[in-house]
Amino acid sequence: xKESKLALRALALALALLLVFTGGYAFxxxxxxxxxxxxxxxxALFAAGTYETEAAGYGGEGNPIKLKVTFSDQxxxxxEYTADGETPTVGGMALPKLVDAALAAQxxxxxxxxxxxxxxxxxIAALNDAIVLAGADPSKLVAKKTEKTIExxxxxxxxxxxxxxxxxxxxxxxxAQNGKKVIILEKGALPGGNSSYATGxxxxxxxxxxxxxxxxxxxxxxxxxxxxGGHDINDPELVRTLAANSSAAIDWLDSIGAPLxxxxxxxxxxxxxxxxxxxxxxxxxxxxxxxxEHLSTxxxxxxxxxxxxxxxxxxxxxxxxxxGLHATSVADGSEITIHADAVVIATGGFGSNPDLxxxxxxxxxxxxxxNAPTVTGDAIAFLEAIGADFRDLExxxxxxxxxxxxxxxxxxxxxxxxxILLNKEGxxxxxxxxxxxxxxxxxxxxxxxxxxxIADENMAKESTVIEKYVNKGYMIKCDTVADLAKLIGVDEAxxxxxxxxxxxxxxxxxDEEFGRTQLQANLTDLSALPLYAVQISPGIHHCMGGVKxxxxxxxxxxxxxxxxxxxxxxEVTGGVHGGNRLGGxxxxxxxxxxxxxxxxxxNYTK
Numbered sequence: 001x002k003e004s005k006l007a008l009r010a011l012a013l014a015l016a017l018l019l020v021f022t023g024g025y026a027f028x029x030x031x032x033x034x035x036x037x038x039x040x041x042x043x044a045l046f047a048a049g050t051y052e053t054e055a056a057g058y059g060g061e062g063n064p065i066k067l068k069v070t071f072s073d074q075x076x077x078x079x080e081y082t083a084d085g086e087t088p089t090v091g092g093m094a095l096p097k098l099v100d101a102a103l104a105a106q107x108x109x110x111x112x113x114x115x116x117x118x119x120x121x122x123x124i125a126a127l128n129d130a131i132v133l134a135g136a137d138p139s140k141l142v143a144k145k146t147e148k149t150i151e152x153x154x155x156x157x158x159x160x161x162x163x164x165x166x167x168x169x170x171x172x173x174x175x176a177q178n179g180k181k182v183i184i185l186e187k188g189a190l191p192g193g194n195s196s197y198a199t200g201x202x203x204x205x206x207x208x209x210x211x212x213x214x215x216x217x218x219x220x221x222x223x224x225x226x227x228x229g230g231h232d233i234n235d236p237e238l239v240r241t242l243a244a245n246s247s248a249a250i251d252w253l254d255s256i257g258a259p260l261x262x263x264x265x266x267x268x269x270x271x272x273x274x275x276x277x278x279x280x281x282x283x284x285x286x287x288x289x290x291x292x293e294h295l296s297t298x299x300x301x302x303x304x305x306x307x308x309x310x311x312x313x314x315x316x317x318x319x320x321x322x323x324g325l326h327a328t329s330v331a332d333g334s335e336i337t338i339h340a341d342a343v344v345i346a347t348g349g350f351g352s353n354p355d356l357x358x359x360x361x362x363x364x365x366x367x368x369x370x371n372a373p374t375v376t377g378d379a380i381a382f383l384e385a386i387g388a389d390f391r392d393l394e395x396x397x398x399x400x401x402x403x404x405x406x407x408x409x410x411x412x413x414x415x416x417x418x419x420i421l422l423n424k425e426g427x428x429x430x431x432x433x434x435x436x437x438x439x440x441x442x443x444x445x446x447x448x449x450x451x452x453x454i455a456d457e458n459m460a461k462e463s464t465v466i467e468k469y470v471n472k473g474y475m476i477k478c479d480t481v482a483d484l485a486k487l488i489g490v491d492e493a494x495x496x497x498x499x500x501x502x503x504x505x506x507x508x509x510x511d512e513e514f515g516r517t518q519l520q521a522n523l524t525d526l527s528a529l530p531l532y533a534v535q536i537s538p539g540i541h542h543c544m545g546g547v548k549x550x551x552x553x554x555x556x557x558x559x560x561x562x563x564x565x566x567x568x569x570x571e572v573t574g575g576v577h578g579g580n581r582l583g584g585x586x587x588x589x590x591x592x593x594x595x596x597x598x599x600x601x602x603n604y605t606k
Contacts, residue, residue: 040135044073053129057122059085060472065095065122069130076106079127083119085471087289091119093190098123105143116190117373118406153307153336157181159601160325160340162312162379164188166195166288166590167570167597168346169295169304173256174598176302180605183338184299185310185327188374191296193348194571195590197372198288199411199465201276202253202260202591203584204246209261209275217271219243226585229268229435230544230578233392238575241551242585242592249591250275258294260287265416265518266583268435272521274413274584284413284463287587310336311378315343315386315566322565342565342601345555346594349543349571350377351396357540360394369540370402370409379572383547387557388566391574392545397581400439401453402539403474410474410536411465412436412583414455418524420502421451426490427498431514437580440538452488454499455532458524466532475534484531503527542581546574553597567601569593 038047050070057065063085070078079099086092094116101110108127128138159175161168164186172182190196204210205222222243227234253260260275262284277290299306309330316324316339324339350356351371358365380390401410415421415432421439423429423446430442443451455475460466469475478484481499485492505511506525547568548556555566570590577585 035133037133038135041073045075046071046073046131046134046136048073049134051130051133053126053133055122055125055129056472057083057086057119058091058116058472059083060468060470062471065119065126067123067126067130069127069134071134076103076131079103081123085468086116086119087196087286088293090116090190090192090196090289090292094119095123097189102127104146107141107143108138109141109143148332150332150334152334154339155183155337156339157183158340158605159342159344159598160185160338161344161346162325163193163346163348163570163572164191164296164299164306164308165193165346165348165570166291166295166587167572167594168344169292169299170591170594171344171346171567171569171598171601172304173295173298173302174595175602176299176304178599178602180602182304183340184304184306185312185325185336185338186306186308187311187330187347187378188372189308191299191306192288192292193372194351194375195587196288196292197370197409198291198587199286199409200266200413200587201262201264201274201287201584202250202587203266203269203273203582204250204275204588205243205271205273207247207250207273207275209250209263210273213263215263215272217273219246221270222246222273225269226582227578229580229582231580232578233395234578235575237551238549241596242576242588245592245596246588249588249595252595253291253294253591256294256298258291264413265433265521266412267415267433267439268582269584272518274416276413279464284465286411286465286468291587307336312347312382313378314382315345317386320564322563341605342567344597344601345379345383345547345566345568345572346570346590346597347379347572348372348375349546350380351375351540351543353377356380357396360545361396364396364398364540367398367538367540368402368404368407370399370407371540375571377543379547383555386563387559388555388563389548389558389560390546391548392578393543393574395544395574395577395579396540397436397542397544397577398440398538399436399541400443400538401534401536402541403534404537404539407539408472408474409539409541410453410469410534414453414459414463414465416583417459417462418506418526419453419455419459420498420526421453422488422495422498423451424448424488424490426485426488426494428502428514431511431516433516435580436541436583443536443538450535450537452533453536454484454526456524456526457528457530460532462523469534470532475532478531478533479529481529481531484533487533499526542577542586543571544574544577544579544581546572548575549573549593551596552600553593554600565601565604567597569597
């Protein structure tokens with residue numbers, strides 16, 4: 001990861017340096033080439049003044065990060081920003097840290113210590129441009145070194161949690177609601193982890209939202225779909241717990257002000273059970289950033305302390321019982337020791353660790369990953385060290401619809417709402433809402449192993465997700481079928497035929513060609529122009545394997561015994577998803593088992 005940061009930084013600085021000599025276009029989406037580079041007075045480092053620049057961040061070119069950078073003749077005095085396109089819990093929290101770091105360093109040569117890679121790149125690009133406009137060379141601004149006072153931290157609480165993702169924050173909130181004092185140790189500089197990246201929704205059966213909308217579903221169906229989707233190698237008791245507690249988990253989210261009112265369908269589900277958030281205009285939102293925002297706000301309201309940039313490396317043990325966590329600060333190397341009566345591990349999987357991926361699945365070497373950069377499987381080593389057992393570590397899921405240039409995920413919910421897949425020949429080739437492993441296999445079988453996901457204007461009107469994909473440049477707007485055919489590189493008649501077949505199937509409620517069901521529930525038949533298309537291929541998405549737990553979320557050792565006082569929830573665990581995770585089940589997993597871990601850790605401390 002460090003190498004990739006250095007490479008990104010070197011690229012940005014090299015491009016900025018090139019601009020100094022050529023007067024050309026800077027790195028990012030900005031107006032440097034339209035502006036005159038200021039002349040620096042003799043003896044000065046910068047041409048004093050305020051310079052405005054912008055570059056694409058998470059919001060893409062349509063909603064960029066905008067900077068207003070003020071220089072004296074010798075230093076960067078202030079950096080103001082506007083960044084409406086950045087998510088509040090990722091980029092929105094990263095930007096103040098980036099501003100502080102750049103001002104302290106008096107240089108763009110600063111590290112990224114969070115998962116906000118896209119925001120970081122946009123900020124650095126815009127800052128480099130401002131420096132160039134002020135007449136300086138960004139590559140020559142060596143970061144000022146500040147003396148760091150290393151202070152070790154040692155505290156005692158009731159419960160300590162490793163990981164401030166969905167599972168960790170849910171567990172911490174549950175414990176705090178029961179009156180317990182909780183500290184969370186988070187490796188990144190921001191909360192969320194992989195949870196922030198979830199774009200679809202949360203599966204739940206027999207919910208009040210389903211009842212209110214006339215949707216039939218059953219816990220038994222949810223259980224059976226999850227077992228079948230996981231190729232029946234899941235732990236049936238864990239799956240039953242997941243399904244049986246899913247409705248109560250929706251109610252709990254209601255209670256913290258995070259309702260998931262909209263219901264769609266995900267791959268492998270026989271009923272519409274994927275619950276999704278909507279905004280004030282009733283447009284569908286990305287579930288991950290929405291829940292992380294509400295969970296982190298609830299943590300703050302309950303006084304839960306989150307120590308960031310704290311990489312957990314040891315579970316403290318006392319006479320065979322979990323007694324706390326030890327971590328090392330990513331920022332300064334200081335030691336953090338938290339003593340506690342109970343411990344919850346929620347550090348996620350290892351999807352951003354190529355070495356572990358290849359260790360367990362050599363066939364996945366070279367695949368792009370959709371995971372947050374902090375998700376590197378640290379828990380495997382420190383849990384093995386205390387005798388914890390693991391299962392299914394070789395079960396690594398690839399997601400079918402991933403943008404290959406940067407690993408960005410295109411939500412499965414779009415296919416559930418009526419989007420289809422066309423190969424490079426402009427033809428459908430599978431049932432788009434089969435399980436992820438099956439759809440991925442179908443895509444890999446196509447010429448050049450890629451496909452185009454197609455949505456339409458009716459879908460775009462209902463979803464902010466498509467709007468973001470367009471702003472980021474992932475989805476391309478096609479005003480006509482001819483434009484779409486040109487984009488794909490085939491004749492218009494072929495694409496028109498594919499669309500007409502899909503529209504006829506939706507009208508008949510029967511997809512004879514590929515057996516896709518519940519067509520009457522789709523939001524669209526792709527008849528509303530303009531159309532939207534994005535080229536995708538499979539990428540590494542989820543680690544189904546992990547540490548063994550029971551239905552109480554207690555960690556199991558290699559002898560089959562519970563490790564007293566130690567709990568785990570979320571992607572760090574194995575057994576819930578088996579050989580393939582259904583879309584929408586990851587959020588259910590972290591809410592259901594996060595609550596169970598928090599509740600049982602609370603009971604244990606009593």
